[in-house]
Amino acid sequence: MKPRVQARYWIETAYPLQDAAAIMAGEQSTGTFVRVPGETDELRELYAARVEQIVETGVVESPSLAGSGLPRAHSGPFTRRTAEVTLSWPLENMGPSLPNLLATVAGNLFELKPFSGLKLLDVTLPPAFLSRYQGPQFGVSGTRQLTGVYGRPVIGTILKPSVGMTPEQTAAQVKSLAEAGVDFIKDDELQADGPHCPFDQRVPAVLRVLEEFAQKTGKRPMYAANITGEIDQMLQRHDLVLAEGGTCVMVSLNSIGLPALTALRRHAQLAIHGHRNGWGMFSRSHATGMSFIAYQKFWRLAGIDHVHVNGLRNKFCEEDSSVIASARECLTPMFPAPHAGCEVMPVFSSGQSARQVPDTFRALGNGSSGCVDLIYACGGGILAHPQGASAGVRSLHQAWEAAAAGIPLPEYALQHAELRTALEAFIS
Amino acid sequence: MKPRVQARYWIETAYPLQDAAAIMAGEQSTGTFVRVPGETDELRELYAARVEQIVETGVVESPSLAGSGLPRAHSGPFTRRTAEVTLSWPLENMGPSLPNLLATVAGNLFELKPFSGLKLLDVTLPPAFLSRYQGPQFGVSGTRQLTGVYGRPVIGTILKPSVGMTPEQTAAQVKSLAEAGVDFIKDDELQADGPHCPFDQRVPAVLRVLEEFAQKTGKRPMYAANITGEIDQMLQRHDLVLAEGGTCVMVSLNSIGLPALTALRRHAQLAIHGHRNGWGMFSRSHATGMSFIAYQKFWRLAGIDHVHVNGLRNKFCEEDSSVIASARECLTPMFPAPHAGCEVMPVFSSGQSARQVPDTFRALGNGSSGCVDLIYACGGGILAHPQGASAGVRSLHQAWEAAAAGIPLPEYALQHAELRTALEAFIS
Numbered sequence: 001m002k003p004r005v006q007a008r009y010w011i012e013t014a015y016p017l018q019d020a021a022a023i024m025a026g027e028q029s030t031g032t033f034v035r036v037p038g039e040t041d042e043l044r045e046l047y048a049a050r051v052e053q054i055v056e057t058g059v060v061e062s063p064s065l066a067g068s069g070l071p072r073a074h075s076g077p078f079t080r081r082t083a084e085v086t087l088s089w090p091l092e093n094m095g096p097s098l099p100n101l102l103a104t105v106a107g108n109l110f111e112l113k114p115f116s117g118l119k120l121l122d123v124t125l126p127p128a129f130l131s132r133y134q135g136p137q138f139g140v141s142g143t144r145q146l147t148g149v150y151g152r153p154v155i156g157t158i159l160k161p162s163v164g165m166t167p168e169q170t171a172a173q174v175k176s177l178a179e180a181g182v183d184f185i186k187d188d189e190l191q192a193d194g195p196h197c198p199f200d201q202r203v204p205a206v207l208r209v210l211e212e213f214a215q216k217t218g219k220r221p222m223y224a225a226n227i228t229g230e231i232d233q234m235l236q237r238h239d240l241v242l243a244e245g246g247t248c249v250m251v252s253l254n255s256i257g258l259p260a261l262t263a264l265r266r267h268a269q270l271a272i273h274g275h276r277n278g279w280g281m282f283s284r285s286h287a288t289g290m291s292f293i294a295y296q297k298f299w300r301l302a303g304i305d306h307v308h309v310n311g312l313r314n315k316f317c318e319e320d321s322s323v324i325a326s327a328r329e330c331l332t333p334m335f336p337a338p339h340a341g342c343e344v345m346p347v348f349s350s351g352q353s354a355r356q357v358p359d360t361f362r363a364l365g366n367g368s369s370g371c372v373d374l375i376y377a378c379g380g381g382i383l384a385h386p387q388g389a390s391a392g393v394r395s396l397h398q399a400w401e402a403a404a405a406g407i408p409l410p411e412y413a414l415q416h417a418e419l420r421t422a423l424e425a426f427i428s
Numbered sequence: 429m430k431p432r433v434q435a436r437y438w439i440e441t442a443y444p445l446q447d448a449a450a451i452m453a454g455e456q457s458t459g460t461f462v463r464v465p466g467e468t469d470e471l472r473e474l475y476a477a478r479v480e481q482i483v484e485t486g487v488v489e490s491p492s493l494a495g496s497g498l499p500r501a502h503s504g505p506f507t508r509r510t511a512e513v514t515l516s517w518p519l520e521n522m523g524p525s526l527p528n529l530l531a532t533v534a535g536n537l538f539e540l541k542p543f544s545g546l547k548l549l550d551v552t553l554p555p556a557f558l559s560r561y562q563g564p565q566f567g568v569s570g571t572r573q574l575t576g577v578y579g580r581p582v583i584g585t586i587l588k589p590s591v592g593m594t595p596e597q598t599a600a601q602v603k604s605l606a607e608a609g610v611d612f613i614k615d616d617e618l619q620a621d622g623p624h625c626p627f628d629q630r631v632p633a634v635l636r637v638l639e640e641f642a643q644k645t646g647k648r649p650m651y652a653a654n655i656t657g658e659i660d661q662m663l664q665r666h667d668l669v670l671a672e673g674g675t676c677v678m679v680s681l682n683s684i685g686l687p688a689l690t691a692l693r694r695h696a697q698l699a700i701h702g703h704r705n706g707w708g709m710f711s712r713s714h715a716t717g718m719s720f721i722a723y724q725k726f727w728r729l730a731g732i733d734h735v736h737v738n739g740l741r742n743k744f745c746e747e748d749s750s751v752i753a754s755a756r757e758c759l760t761p762m763f764p765a766p767h768a769g770c771e772v773m774p775v776f777s778s779g780q781s782a783r784q785v786p787d788t789f790r791a792l793g794n795g796s797s798g799c800v801d802l803i804y805a806c807g808g809g810i811l812a813h814p815q816g817a818s819a820g821v822r823s824l825h826q827a828w829e830a831a832a833a834g835i836p837l838p839e840y841a842l843q844h845a846e847l848r849t850a851l852e853a854f855i856s
Contacts, residue, residue: 028618029592030589030592031589031590043589043592043593046592046624047589047591047592048592065712065713065714065745066714067745067746067747068745069745091623092622092623092624093591093592093618094620094622095620095621095622095623097620097621097656097658098683099620099656099657099658099680099684100618100620100621100622100656100657100680102680102682102683102706103617103618103656103680103682103683103703103706106682106706106709107617107618107680107705107706108617108705108744109708110706110708110712111707111712111744111745111746112743112744112745113745115745118708161458161459161471161475162457162459163458163475163521164457164458164471164472164474164475164476164521165471189531189536190456190457190521190522190531190532190535192522192525192527192531193523193525193528194520194521194522194523194528195523196474196475196521228525228527228528229525229527229528230525230527230690230691231659231687231688231690232691234687252528252530252531254530254531254534255527255528255531255685255686256527256685256686256687257683257685257686257687257688258685259657259658259662259684259685259688260659260685260687260688262659263658263659263660275531277531277535277536278530278531278534278535278536279539280536280538280539280546280716281538281709281710281716281717281718282709284493284539284713284715284716285493285713285715285716286494287712287713288708288712288713289709290709315540315541316536316540317493317494317496317497317539317540317543318495318539319495
């Protein structure tokens, strides 16, 4: 059987569900608004998208989004329904090309007239995509090797304030964070190559500090240097990080696009840290956009090693259940064995401190066993610890020890001063 | 005064508007959720985003989007307001870099807790961006030169069915469309390089047909060949189009991202046709995402020559007023003289026929004079004309003549059979 691409959608429509699904399939394959000469039955049979499944999920009183239409034949009362619709396409239509896949499964669909809501929930791809795309080079195990961290999360932090520090100030902060014991340090997504803190000055300054630290201690924290920029800049910056002994580069995914990431991955000898800022545009409405489950598959295949998933009780609007579903998906193989699974390390971040550790550990695990395959990034949760950044890091180690041992944090905190202070200082 | 970047947003929040705006500014510049050491007053003064203006626009009963929060100090009743907020940033923070600008003005904002709605409405950039970005190479006047069309819109069409035709079938359709008199022919965004219709076979076949047609008639219709793919593929495909005598390449903007477009523009000797498919994800909700006004500025600066704006009474959910605002913006300079204005040609498309011509002409113009600086693309409106594609094209010429002369279509149709048939066949 010829390989096909599948996509699952949430829809809301006043049209009969069969008709609505057929309109989606037609629009995104062989159809137009008037059937044209050349659109033969044979051509439709071979290249038309297929409606694989329709599962009605409910009825709504009023449209989630304005501007949708009613069926032409409509007269009298109607019902506005929600459903999950699965479509499939022959891989022949677009080939194993991520940019063209995106135009097919997430192109001119969202604003089709029959829909008062339409969201892409998931995509399922044939392994043929692995012939073109390399997937993560390091993923979970490679990131552990590069950081030397085993048996617990990689404890990370974000350089703050996000912008405004000079290269020297940045390097000084990195020095103190390394001395504080963090495993992973990242630029803020707002800090890339602004004139007040040029990449070519900041990054060598930071990496020299980390080199000295590694010489002294044997431990080399991973620094995710934000290389976001034009393609030639990103490749040059990658090479500079490599030459200076760094192990990771960071990119803002929505800023650079899939082909730039694919090009970077082909070139890369370093881990690629994927930042999803701007993701709210896709996710914030329940009625349009794209789920993170679908979104991250594109980027994993293109080659990220880490991706941000927010965190429990974060400062954003995302619910904890969504955060956990996202993180678990990052660790779930995209393709069945013996193909590559393309698993990547989820990055927890946003208002995180020792507080959320036990819940994160349990929710990410299976049944009674927890999971520690993540980067646990804290900004204020480390830097604003009342006893300083070292104590902030220790409070996180203690929290993960407590979680792994199944001991409630308040109990473990009785014997661990830094954790105790963290629990007093960070209330969420 | 140091140059600054401005961005205007629509917001909906239960927070006091001043506080809400300050949170946006803090999050996207120097702030974090706990004030950290190093965030000095001097640093804030130099690098913090500034709240330039807050204009309250209304009060809402219930939140547009779920998941937002209430102010911490909240007790008792509160008011949920909407407002337009303008922020500004020192260009120092991100430099004239479109990917990093995007991470700043449209990064981790949309899902901030205080907001039950937040949409980017517009950006205003300092001309420093023109030192890095080339803007459109051809724009309106260059597209007229390449097509030889003056004094009326470039009449375009889309190859249909979108997918399923072989290279030879595609070339045959192009031949008949050229003979029918169209000025501009584009691949569908679903047709790029699928195994059943490979780019390297389709495009030479099509361009040979157009070369023969040009030899015979002196008229060379522009063919927008969909080169969407990886960066190396896009550059190679551009070169193939160039070598075969083509004049235009097309890319799906959301599929390729800004850096890939910038790289293509640096390399390009052909007009770049920008397709915005997937745009519904940004636009479909009034409460999140990005307006087309903001969106198109990024792509214009990066180098597109044409961009899709939908059309009047289209088959999508977009209102006519939004279509016209988008199209007018494409023709409005982005920077004041003597800097380049980066004007691009708006592409009207989606359910268009002779019917919408007079309204389009008037709405796009100023006062009593209309405007013809657009690509007017019809699929079924040409191909499904009952008397054939030639008559479809003639019906459009007649409609634009009528509009320019200020004669109502039904009146002009009395003397023009193709227009008369079009008005009978296409009812919207």
